[in-house]
Structures are given as C-alpha cells and as structure tokens.
Amino acid sequence: MRAHSSPIVIGHRGACGYRPEHTRQAYELAFQLGADFVEPDIVATKDGVLVLRHENEISGTTDVAQRPEFARLRTTKEVDGEVLTGWFTEDFTWEQLATLRARERLGALRQASASFDDQHPILKLAHLFDIVDAWAEESDRELGIVAEIKHASYFESIGLPLDELFADAVHKVGWADEAGRLVIESFEKTVLRKVRERGVRGSRVYLVAAEGAAxxxxxASGAAAMSYAQEIDEGGLYRLATQQGCSAIDGISVDKAMLLDAETESGISDLVDRAHAVGLALFTWTLRPENAFLAGPFRSDQGDAAFGHWQHEFRTIMSTGVDGVFADHPDLAISVRDELA
Structure with a gap:
C-alpha cells in the first residue's frame, strides 16, 4: 500500500475539471489520475437520502429546469441568509432525483467538461463509498473521502438532521471507524461535534472562509457571532486546538487566498505555521488552473477560460507546508507536488 505524499491531493468533487462534478465518472477519473481522496458535498432529499450536489439548489448542476414534470417544484427559499430561487433537493424524493442528469456547473469556462452534460445520473452518498472501496481494492492504495456536510443548520430546521443521516449512512457501510480514510468537514462546527457524538471516528476539519462568520x-448569537477571522487569529487557533471531547477538531481548511500574502517577501502568509504550531492540520481550497480562478500575479492575458501560470501558484501554495489541497484537476496538482518532492 502506497503511503500518501505530502500534501495529499483531494479530487474536488471528483475530477470536476474534466467531468461534471459529483458524477461517478468524475470520481473514478480522480482516482485514475492519482488523487488520494475525493470530496463530495452532501445534502438531503425529502425522504432523507443523502445525495451529492454542490448545493441543495440544483438548477445549475442538473437538467431539472428542462423537466416539465418538476416545474411545479420551482420555488424561492432563504438558505443560510441567502435568498435563492430554483429547485431544491429537499423538495424531491430520491426516486425523483434519480431521474435527473448532471451538468457542469462551470460550463461557460469548461466546455470540455460540459460536453458530458446530461449523460450521467446524480449519486447518493452510498454510491461513493462503493466507488472508493472498489478503487482502493483494485489499485491497492489507501483511498479516502473528505465529506463536506452542507447547510447543516438549515436542514435541521426543516426536519432533516444531517448529522443523524450522515452517521447512519457511515455506520451502514462500515466506515464509522475509518479514521484514516474518512474526513468530515463543514463550515459549521456544531455538526462536526454532533457527528462525533454519533460514533463516527473520522478526522474533523473546520472550513473557514476569508470573510463572514459561521x-x-x-x-445562535446574531451580530455578536465570532467571525471566521477571529476564529483563526492567534487566540482563536489555540481555542480550536484545545477543545476537548466531542468538540475537538483535527484541522482547518481555508480559502487559498488566505495562504497568499503579497506583502511578504515569500508571497505567503504564516497561517500554516501558526496552525501547525498548535497541532492543527491545514487544508486549502481550491487549486484551479484557469485564469478566472488564479490570483492576480499568476494570470495570463489569454482570457478567463485559458490556463494561466497555474504551476507557479500551485507551487507557491504547496511550499507553505499545507497538509492537503483540493484540486479540480488532480493530475495537475500531483505534477507540482512531485516536482517539489
């Protein structure tokens, strides 16, 4: 069995730079290209089935808008403070969702991926466990899942507690004690604690955005809520690292912009070093080669969809000592990791 190199490369929603995200083809291609882990986004259906979609609003990632039988389900909701209009997974049964076909969310930039639109069905979380187990056995590699639980407070408010549904699914497939192969992440620490209380022993990673608050x-606290920035300042990192029992977390995962600092000679911040100093792992998202997603110094003048100076940006980020990187094109991230090694 091959030990993971550092940093580990996580296929972001599979290899979504090449195939529509969260499809079987995207996940299998990620492992074929060498990814160590893959990352699903997890939301729920009306009947409590966990499905893999970027968001619970699915008009941009499926063909639902072209399906007249579901026109009546179009609605407007407020999710985590954002007003959205479209179609939502929690208004469908799994049987209904299974009839939809996946589409590339960034099709305007990724025509190659979008050429596979409408060819592949949506997956349940249970399907992904089967995919990972099969590829691990075939390749004799330790492959894993970084599972992002989305909008936990919202789903709990409508009677779909994701911590309970996720724990039940993990126990059912025998992954509850797979601490080395299962990472659970969320922008809400509350659901990470609840999942641990339900006996799931995977590592827990707290997602931290560059702005706002969880x-x-x-x-719980309204305007008095601690911001993400406060949660990862000097005192905040120490508090995160020293929480006890089911409240403990193993690491944080941050926007890649938080690792880049044009004001320093090296061009990088000290966040990785500060996290490691208190015993926290640090992951970052998302490595993408297109100009539209690169930091300013790494862009070329060829247009948003063209690849810019991605090797330079990837190399700069990996040189921070980060423990894991999420990448839409896992092979590109691995090529830079191997070069640095």
Whole structure:
C-alpha cells in the first residue's frame, strides 16, 4: 500500500475539471489520475437520502429546469441568509432525483467538461463509498473521502438532521471507524461535534472562509457571532486546538487566498505555521488552473477560460507546508507536488 505524499491531493468533487462534478465518472477519473481522496458535498432529499450536489439548489448542476414534470417544484427559499430561487433537493424524493442528469456547473469556462452534460445520473452518498472501496481494492492504495456536510443548520430546521443521516449512512457501510480514510468537514462546527457524538471516528476539519462568520454561530448569537477571522487569529487557533471531547477538531481548511500574502517577501502568509504550531492540520481550497480562478500575479492575458501560470501558484501554495489541497484537476496538482518532492 502506497503511503500518501505530502500534501495529499483531494479530487474536488471528483475530477470536476474534466467531468461534471459529483458524477461517478468524475470520481473514478480522480482516482485514475492519482488523487488520494475525493470530496463530495452532501445534502438531503425529502425522504432523507443523502445525495451529492454542490448545493441543495440544483438548477445549475442538473437538467431539472428542462423537466416539465418538476416545474411545479420551482420555488424561492432563504438558505443560510441567502435568498435563492430554483429547485431544491429537499423538495424531491430520491426516486425523483434519480431521474435527473448532471451538468457542469462551470460550463461557460469548461466546455470540455460540459460536453458530458446530461449523460450521467446524480449519486447518493452510498454510491461513493462503493466507488472508493472498489478503487482502493483494485489499485491497492489507501483511498479516502473528505465529506463536506452542507447547510447543516438549515436542514435541521426543516426536519432533516444531517448529522443523524450522515452517521447512519457511515455506520451502514462500515466506515464509522475509518479514521484514516474518512474526513468530515463543514463550515459549521456544531455538526462536526454532533457527528462525533454519533460514533463516527473520522478526522474533523473546520472550513473557514476569508470573510463572514459561521452560520451556526450567527443563528445562535446574531451580530455578536465570532467571525471566521477571529476564529483563526492567534487566540482563536489555540481555542480550536484545545477543545476537548466531542468538540475537538483535527484541522482547518481555508480559502487559498488566505495562504497568499503579497506583502511578504515569500508571497505567503504564516497561517500554516501558526496552525501547525498548535497541532492543527491545514487544508486549502481550491487549486484551479484557469485564469478566472488564479490570483492576480499568476494570470495570463489569454482570457478567463485559458490556463494561466497555474504551476507557479500551485507551487507557491504547496511550499507553505499545507497538509492537503483540493484540486479540480488532480493530475495537475500531483505534477507540482512531485516536482517539489
């Protein structure tokens, strides 16, 4: 069995730079290209089935808008403070969702991926466990899942507690004790604690955005909620690292922009070093080669969809000592990791 190199490369929603995200083809291609882990986004259906979609609003990632039988389900909702209009997974049964076909969310930039639109069905979380187990056995590699639980407070408010549904699914497939192969992440620490209380032993990673505050904290404290920035300042990192019992987390995962700092000679911040100093792992998202997603110094003048100086940006980020990177094109991230090694 091959030990993971550092940093680990996580296929972001599979290899979504090449195939529509969260499809079987995207996940299998990610492993074929060498990814160590893959990352699903997890939301729920009306009947409590966990499905893999970027968001619970699915008009941009499926063909639902072209399906007249579901026109009546179009609606407007507020999710984590954002008003959205479209179609939502929690208004469908799994049987209904299974009839939809996946589409590339960034099709305007990724025509190659979008050429596979409408060819592949939506997956349940249970399907992904089967995919990972099969590829691990075939390749004799330790492959894993970084599972992002989305909008936990919102789903709990409508009677679909994702911590309970996720724990039940993990126990059912025998992954509850797979600490080395299962990472659970969320922008809400509350759901990470609840999943641990339900006996799931995977590592827990707290997602941290560059701006704003966690919705579970906002729901509890309103304007007084601690911001993400405060949660990862000097005192905040120490508090995160020293929480005890089911409240403990193993690491944080941050926007890649938080690792880049044009004001320093190296062009990088000290966030990785500060996290490691208190015993926290640090992951970052998302490595993408297109100009539209690269930081300013790494862009070329060829247009948003063209690849810019991605090797330079990837190399700069990996040189921080980060423990894991999420990448839409896992092979590109691996090529830079191997070069640095």
């Amino acid at each position: 919705f579970d904290l906002v729901a």
